[in-house]
Amino acid sequence: MRLTDRLPPRRIRVRDMRRDSLVAGIRAGIPFAIAAGVLAVSFGVLAEPVLGTEATLVMSAFVFAGSAQFGSLAVLGGGGGVAAAVIAAVLLNARYLPMGIALAPSLRGGWLRRAGYGETMIDASWAMANRGGGRFDPDFLVGATLPSYPAWVGGTLIGVLAGDLIGDPADLGLDALFPAFFLALLVGGELRSDRLAALVAVLGGAIALALTSVTPAGVPVIAASGAALLGLRRRRTAPEAVHPEIEEDPVG
Amino acid sequence: MGEEWVLVAWLIVTTAAIRGAGPVALGGRELPARAMGVIGLLAPALLAALVVTQTFGGEGSELTVDERALGVAGAGAVLALRGGILLTMAVAMVLTAGARALLA
Numbered sequence: 001m002r003l004t005d006r007l008p009p010r011r012i013r014v015r016d017m018r019r020d021s022l023v024a025g026i027r028a029g030i031p032f033a034i035a036a037g038v039l040a041v042s043f044g045v046l047a048e049p050v051l052g053t054e055a056t057l058v059m060s061a062f063v064f065a066g067s068a069q070f071g072s073l074a075v076l077g078g079g080g081g082v083a084a085a086v087i088a089a090v091l092l093n094a095r096y097l098p099m100g101i102a103l104a105p106s107l108r109g110g111w112l113r114r115a116g117y118g119e120t121m122i123d124a125s126w127a128m129a130n131r132g133g134g135r136f137d138p139d140f141l142v143g144a145t146l147p148s149y150p151a152w153v154g155g156t157l158i159g160v161l162a163g164d165l166i167g168d169p170a171d172l173g174l175d176a177l178f179p180a181f182f183l184a185l186l187v188g189g190e191l192r193s194d195r196l197a198a199l200v201a202v203l204g205g206a207i208a209l210a211l212t213s214v215t216p217a218g219v220p221v222i223a224a225s226g227a228a229l230l231g232l233r234r235r236r237t238a239p240e241a242v243h244p245e246i247e248e249d250p251v252g
Numbered sequence: 253m254g255e256e257w258v259l260v261a262w263l264i265v266t267t268a269a270i271r272g273a274g275p276v277a278l279g280g281r282e283l284p285a286r287a288m289g290v291i292g293l294l295a296p297a298l299l300a301a302l303v304v305t306q307t308f309g310g311e312g313s314e315l316t317v318d319e320r321a322l323g324v325a326g327a328g329a330v331l332a333l334r335g336g337i338l339l340t341m342a343v344a345m346v347l348t349a350g351a352r353a354l355l356a
Contacts, residue, residue, distance in 0.1 A: 031337045034338070050256070052254075052256055055254075055256040055257055055259075059259075059264075062264045063263045076255070081255075086263065090266050093270045095298055097274060099298070100270075100271060100275050101274035102274070102294050103275060104275050104278035104281065105278065105280065105281060105283050105291075107280055109280070114272075114280070115272035115275055117275055118273070118275035119268060123298075123302060127298075134287070170352065171349060171352060172349050173319070173323060173347070173348030173350075174345065175306075175320055176319075177341050177344060177345055179306040179307040179323075179344070180341045181337070182299050182302045182306065183303045184331055184337045184340045184341070185299055186296060186300060188337070197296045200296045200300075201299070201300040204297030204301045205300035205303065205304045207301065208300070209315075213315040217309060220301060221301040224298065226297075228290045228293035228296075230293060231289035231290040231291070232289060
């Protein structure tokens with residue numbers, strides 16, 4: 001009996017690897033889910049007087065995009081009208097376009113399945129599923145998003161129901177949670193080892209800072225993605241890009 | 253239909269379309285090495301921009317320096333000392349809330 005006969009079939013091994021990725025993603029997603037849940041409470045508190053209970057909950061359950069929800073709420077609550085609120089949300093969501101393009105080469109399967117992976121993108125899970133060299137781990141991405149969904153919807157429900165008890169979310173410093181979290185992802189990610197990534201981060205931050213007061217909300221973040229064009233100069237130093245990993249996923 | 257439901261419907265449709273667009277249009281395709289080099293750097297660019305806009309973004313489009321900046325600076329200090337992610341967020345929240353309470 002040859003050694004290879006005793007190993008489980010390749011398909012099962014790959015399935016195990018994918019489940020491991022999913023579980024690792026769920027673990028990694030829990031800190032963000034806690035922050036998202038707390039922020040969702042503040043969304044519920046702020047949205048209920050403007051949208052009412054049902055529309056607020058339906059929005060959190062089916063839109064599931066924090067910055068777009070907060071942004072459109074601010075526009076509508078400020079008397080800007082529905083069209084302006086939708087435009088604000090689209091601008092704030094537009095960063096998912098380059099993020100989805102980045103994710104795309106790592107996805108397998110039919111268009112419906114690929115779209116499904118795209119729908120699970122949130123900032124944190126996308127950033128944490130980044131494996132460098134333009135590669136992503138799609139199952140890790142799904143796992144890292146999973147804890148945030150019940151946290152987001154449940155937090156919204158608490159905010160809607162307990163708004164009077166909570167008062168102004170800003171008094172609790174909740175609005176500092178997300179920038180602190182993104183900073184932690186940024187610093188804990190590839191910055192420590194990669195000088196070009198650090199340069200890109202500084203440039204991206206500078207672009208966003210320069211545009212914040214002169215463009216509608218959402219535009220600065222999309223424009224900042226232009227800083228990544230510095231990567232055009234890095235052909236020789238991106239080993240993953242030059243030697244693509246061996247394809248292990250038989251599903252597609 | 254009230255305007256809140258019009259808004260919710262539009263947000264559901266546009267958000268799903270934007271999230272799905274990249275994977276549907278380009279899924280599974282091998283991109284040139286240069287493109288992968290750019291894609292690999294999107295994360296630091298977008299994350300830095302999110303830190304900046306969520307720290308200094310105000311109502312509508314204006315630059316605001318308020319207590320959040322102190323909280324995020326504290327978060328940076330925790331990260332520099334290699335503190336964990338939950339501690340980082342807790343420090344940001346406490347510093348921001350504390351500064352607001354003192355200045356109120």
